[in-house]
Every structure is written in C-alpha cells, then in structure tokens.
Amino acid sequence: MNEPLLEVKDINVEYRLREKVVKAVRGINLRINKKEIVGIVGESGCGKSTLAMTFLKLVDSPGKITSGQIIYHGKTDIDVLKLKPSGLRKYRWKEVSMIFQGSMNALNPVTRIEEQIMDTMLEHGYDQETALKRVDELLRVAGLNPSVKNSFPHELSGGMKQRVNIAISLACEPSLVIADEATTALDVVVQRQIMARLLKLRDELGISLVFITHDISLVANIADRVYVMYAGKVVENAPVEELFYNPKHPYTIALLNSIPSIQKDKKIKGIPGTPPDLSKPIKGCPFAPRCNKAFDKCHEVEPDLISIGQDHEVSCHLYG
Amino acid sequence: MNSVIELENVTKIFTNTQGIIRRKKKRVYALHDVNLSIGEKEILGLIGESGSGKTTLGLAVLRLLDLEGGRILFKGKDILSMDKREIFKFREKTEMIFQDPYGSLNPVQSVYKIISTPYKVFNKNVKERDVIEKVMDTLEMVGLTPPEQYLAKYPNQLSGGQRQRVGIARAIITNPEFLVADEPVSMLDVSLRADVLNILLESRLKLGTSILFISHDIAVTQYVSDRIAVMHLGQIVEIAESTELVNNPLHPYTQTLINSIPIPDPKKKWDTSEPKALAGEYNNEGKNECSFARKCPFVMDRCRNSRPKMIEKGDKHYVACYLYE
C-alpha cells in the first residue's frame, strides 16, 4: 500500500541567533505512507530533530520555518503549517504524536505517572473513565508493569522513563508516531519486545511510525524505508534492503562501514573530519571535505537529490 | 591486579510510595548484595536489563548515594567514611558522564561555564586564558568543532548528541583516575561514537583512567571493555573477559540478552512474533530466589528457594546460576 499519510515539501528551517543564522534544515522533501515505518539516520547535529519538530509545527523561536509545506492526509487533508491553535490541538497527539529526544527528562517531576498519562488523554477529549481504563494497557504495551503508574518519575530508571513516554505517545491513538531517539536506554530484550508490539499495532490499526535513531541495527530490523541526512539535507533515501545492500552516497557507505558488531574484532573507525558549520554558506557538496571520492565539481556545485533506479534517490555527483 | 574500586556485599534499597495512600510502601532492591572490583587501568563494561540497577551502581561508587548494606572501597579506603579533605580528593579523582544529557546540563550555564567549572575547582591557580585553551582542546577532542562556535551556546541550543558530548567533555577535562560513563554514546552516530570510544581508550592508555562503562550496546561495550559484568534485577549474574562473555554466555539471562542483539542486516530481521514475557515486569523485592527464576526457561526448584552464588566456571569466568553448580 502506497497511500501517503504525511508529505513534507521543501521544508527549510533556520535558527536565528543574534550573531548568526543556523540553517538546520535545507529544503527537505519526505513522504511517510500509511502503515509505513520510516527510519531517519544521520550525523549528530544534521537537523533530524529540527525536521521532526516541523511535522507537528513545534519549531519555537529562535527557530523559524522559513518555507515549505506539510500535508497530512487524515480523514481530510490538512495543511499543517497553516493550522491555528485550535486546529493544532486536534492534530497533535490525536493524529500525530511524538516522543521527544531527551523525553526521559521531560516528565513532570511532581506528578505520578498515572496522572501524566491520563492528562494527555483528558486534554484530548477522552472521558475520565476511558482514560483511567487505558492506563494499564498502555503501560503494558510499553513493556512496563502497570504498578509503575503509582511512581514518580525520579523513582524510575532512564529506560523506564523512556517507556512511559512511549506509552504517552500511544495514549490518544494517533495515526503516526514519531520516535526521536526513544529507545536509547532500553536493553535489547525490552527493545525487541516493544518493537514487536508496535509492529502489531501497525498491522492491526494501520499506524505509521518514524524512527529517528543512531541505532542502525534497529533501522535494519524494523524500517521499510530509510532517509539518510547530512548537513540539513536528505542525501539518500531508499527501501531498507536497497539502502543496506546497495548504498550509493559515500556518507551512507561510510556510515554503514562504521557499525561495530560483536562478530568483528577490529578497531572501529569513525569518518575523519567534521560536518560543515551550518551558519556559513555551503559551497559544493557538504560532504566533499570528508569524501574519499570527491572530485573538482564536488567542491564547486552542491548536488541535487536525483532519482537513480527504482525508488532510490541520492544526492551525489558520482551519479549525476 | 590492584583494584581501584571494590564493592563488598553492597545493597541499596529504594522505598517507593505505592498507591494514593502514602503509607503503602514497596521496597526495591536496586543493588542486592553486589560484589565487584574494578582494576587499575581497567575498563569494566556493565550491561543488563533496563531498570536492573546499573545507574544506581554508578552513582553508589561515586559516593552519590548511601547504602543499606555493604561497603565500597576506593583504593582500599571506605568511601562512606571519608573525612572532608578525603572527600575533596576523591571528587577530584572521579567523574561521571550522566545517562541523560538533557537532565544533567545546567540550562542557564553556557557550554564554557559547564565544562570549565570542574576544571577550575581542581586547578585553583590557572589563568583564565589557559582555561579557555583547555576547554577548547577538550571540545575539539569530542568533535565539537570549531570550538569557538560552542563556547557561548546554552544546552537548549544544542542537538542531543552535541549535549552528550558536552557532558563527556566536562567529565574528561579533569583527567579523572576513575570515570563512570553511563550510556555515554547513546545519542551519537556510529562514526562519532567510534571517535569518542577511542578517546576513552586513549585516556586509559595515557593516563591510566579506570572506567565503569555502562551501556545497552553490547558490541560497543565489548569493543571498549576488558571485562563485562551483566546485571539483572539488582544483581551481577555473570562476569567474564569481554570476548569470552559475548561468545560464550553461561547465564540464561545473558544468553537471552546476547541472542536478542539485533543484526544490522534487513535480510536477517527479528522474529517479530510476540516474544515471551521476558522483560522487566517485576522488581527485586529482596526475596530469597534467583533473580531470573520467574522467567528462566531452565528454572528448577532450588532456583525459587535460594540464591545462587557466584562461582568460577572456566578461566576468570564467573556465573551465578544453579545450572553450573
């Protein structure tokens, strides 16, 4: 099924600081289909979280969405960036929910977990009785014992707090859940268990999921499609098998080569060099200074994202 | 091998409020009779279930918690009975990289202030110019380049991985003798991760830093650690040299854990049928049983009635499980 649920069109985001402007997202196009699981990977600071915030129109000052469009195909089509506060209230959490990066620190320290999960539902039109009933089930889906509802956040471990946030993200039965580094504190057994349940929700309720993560193995295991970002742009995107078996962009190739694995017993290496400063104008391919295949043109002209073969896009002069 | 840190029968119990009636309390044994030692220049990996007590152990060995039982020695000295001067010295020699880079950086301090503060406390007479120099060097080490870009920033102007690296810079700038690194690379992409891990390895090599390395990423833990300890519900259930532990796990929990490591290959996806209820659904309430008894596929009667002791099974490979007694 290839029906689009969320379409992101040429989005640009800047952080306007006193002395400079950081261009965190530079013209990104992306599409999430119904029932699809999308992985977004890329170097730290390349704009993944900033991009995800635009899906919910949550970019705050000094950040500003300078252009672009986000279309959500729910019961009706919604132009997300044009939503007024009342429309946003109906859209956020009910249609699209998000587990924020660092959300283990975002729980209210003075209220019990039960109240926090219920509040999310009560604010979005659930009645007290239904909300109360759902709490245990939500915690169970997230891999927690329902008795955790009586705890305060400081009484929980990092991974337990992450699981509470996963429960909250599912509370209002959204069609799309965006998980930004939502499983960093989960052991592989718990992670796998929660993923199995999310996949079941996808199959039964038809929800879509976006995983923003540095955990490439997680992406390999559950994503249908992967977007690779570098310096505020998408540099490659393809179905998961195609991306892992036939990576094209030199950054993607380097990324896949630096995955440590328990089978290998060698020194793991990073990618030499650092990403460009996004507050300075970028000339040429942003990866060129670190790229072992770069040639003259790479230092002069920034490559466009072009389609190469079936359902596979890359932004690199080697293929243009 | 001389040990830097030694835990002897350490027990930490949290009493959690349960229910709206405040008097109902539940006791959680976050550390239950833990024995462990970390050698000089050793990197000890600590893996295990989410909620099993890893962070608690890390906080305890840095004297950030009191204990309900047992004692912790730093170079032979009981850390809970140190006097003021000894505590200052201890603080100077030890550091922690906290698990949550969002909760552990002071939001009203600039990156410069955050990183320079510990350095200044322990280097009283350095000139500000040298401090700036040192901070910039450290920022560069963790890949926050160009460093001038970051000095004046506040945590909320940084991405997750950038915050995490500020936390790492703050901890390594004082060249600690002993470092607790709690999920230090969880928000870094694999290439940066390699750089940061190599920094830790180098600091051990050059300065002899001992490290307690807590992580859910077993491949990464194996890469940096000399030995790996596995925690389950407040107890260490297995400990061995790191390659041995990963290749030859003995404890049923360790086996489950190692078998669940996802493979970065979309053609070898997880079996996504609903897995058996294995994950953290109950706590250690101090019962006299093996912590894994309620989930173990090999459970025997005696596992439910007493707690297995650590025994040596093979060269420096220790396991607490009745299957091996």
Ligand SMILES: Nc1ncnc2c1ncn2[C@@H]1O[C@H](COP(=O)(O)OP(=O)(O)OP(=O)(O)O)[C@@H](O)[C@H]1O
């Ligand atoms: N409030 C802000 N003010 C100024 N700059 C910001 C702000 N938030 C983010 N940035 C900058 O924008 C860039 C993109 O940040 P973003 O958080 O989107 O990265 P990311 O891809 O999510 O990284 P990570 O994987 O480390 O979380 C970074 O260089 C960051 O320093």
Ligand SMILES: Nc1ncnc2c1ncn2[C@@H]1O[C@H](COP(=O)(O)OP(=O)(O)OP(=O)(O)O)[C@@H](O)[C@H]1O
């Ligand atoms: N301050 C506290 N008060 C009450 N209970 C606590 C407190 N801190 C931790 N606990 C409990 O102690 C147990 C161990 O928590 P800890 O944070 O050490 O786990 P962890 O192994 O670090 O887990 P994770 O991998 O999820 O971070 C958990 O059951 C937790 O709920």
Ligand code: SF4
């Ligand atoms: S465009 Fe050039 S520099 Fe950029 S990734 Fe491709 S080959 Fe490398």
Ligand SMILES: [Mg+2]
């Ligand atoms: Mg981010």
Ligand SMILES: [Mg+2]
């Ligand atoms: Mg922890």
